[in-house]
Amino acid sequence: MKMHILNLGKMYLDESALVAGIHGGSLRNQNPVAQWVSIPVQAVLVEYDGGYLLYDTGCNIREAGTPDDEDTPSPFEGTEDILLPAQLAKLGVDPSDVKYVVMSHLHCDHAGYLYLFKNAEVIVAEDEFANSMKLYGLRGFGPGPYKYADFNDFLAAELNFRLLPDPYRDYEIVPGIKAVSFGSGHTFSLTGLLVSLPDSGNFLFTADALYRSENLGPPVRIPGLIFDSLGYVKSADYIAKYAEENNAKIIFGHDARQFATLKTGTDYYD
Numbered sequence: 001m002k003m004h005i006l007n008l009g010k011m012y013l014d015e016s017a018l019v020a021g022i023h024g025g026s027l028r029n030q031n032p033v034a035q036w037v038s039i040p041v042q043a044v045l046v047e048y049d050g051g052y053l054l055y056d057t058g059c060n061i062r063e064a065g066t067p068d069d070e071d072t073p074s075p076f077e078g079t080e081d082i083l084l085p086a087q088l089a090k091l092g093v094d095p096s097d098v099k100y101v102v103m104s105h106l107h108c109d110h111a112g113y114l115y116l117f118k119n120a121e122v123i124v125a126e127d128e129f130a131n132s133m134k135l136y137g138l139r140g141f142g143p144g145p146y147k148y149a150d151f152n153d154f155l156a157a158e159l160n161f162r163l164l165p166d167p168y169r170d171y172e173i174v175p176g177i178k179a180v181s182f183g184s185g186h187t188f189s190l191t192g193l194l195v196s197l198p199d200s201g202n203f204l205f206t207a208d209a210l211y212r213s214e215n216l217g218p219p220v221r222i223p224g225l226i227f228d229s230l231g232y233v234k235s236a237d238y239i240a241k242y243a244e245e246n247n248a249k250i251i252f253g254h255d256a257r258q259f260a261t262l263k264t265g266t267d268y269y270d
């Protein structure tokens, strides 16, 4: 097996969205200044004996550049040459070669190119799919991270979805690769990925269940941007336990410091 971690551009946002109160006030510093930070957008491609599996699909190019709305809380920066289609091409992989796409969840920095994978089985937690589709049907996305254009694209593509009923513990997709249920927290239901490599060992990808190492703690620190705070803490504790039981290195969803230490692109783990 070969595992490529893909660098699919950057988002910018107020750091307190990642870790609530990270720049909290004090007697000495009564009016702390917000910090505008960049975070990586990532996906994972695993070549296993028999095909390719992809975890998340990054942002679509239409999210890039200067948005019309200058009040946008999390602008995306990325160019065609680094987004998912180009990264796969660099690795000699056509979207039709991908047999499984595991979606952590359906926010725009994860679902931007999902529509390309018409030959794949697309694995999503049922609570995530059902609840986001309900919002889609009711035109209830608002200015948040679910985007109509992404849903329009992947519904038009008539993808082959496989829903994992919540709650489940984990689900072996192919030998050495498991979808792991983290449940409600960041969103309705988030799916992690456990990859077991013969030389490099076990990796547990958390996506947005944990943006950065600070969220894991201990103690767990919730992000400012959150759907279910009690579920988030439960999920974070579960990730710590699951990683320990499986002797896995935790790879956070949007941790710029950790990301800088990882092998990415054509470089790989095996």
Ligand SMILES: [Zn+2]
Residues within 6 Å of the ligand: 105, 107, 145, 186, 187, 208
């Ligand atoms: Zn998200």
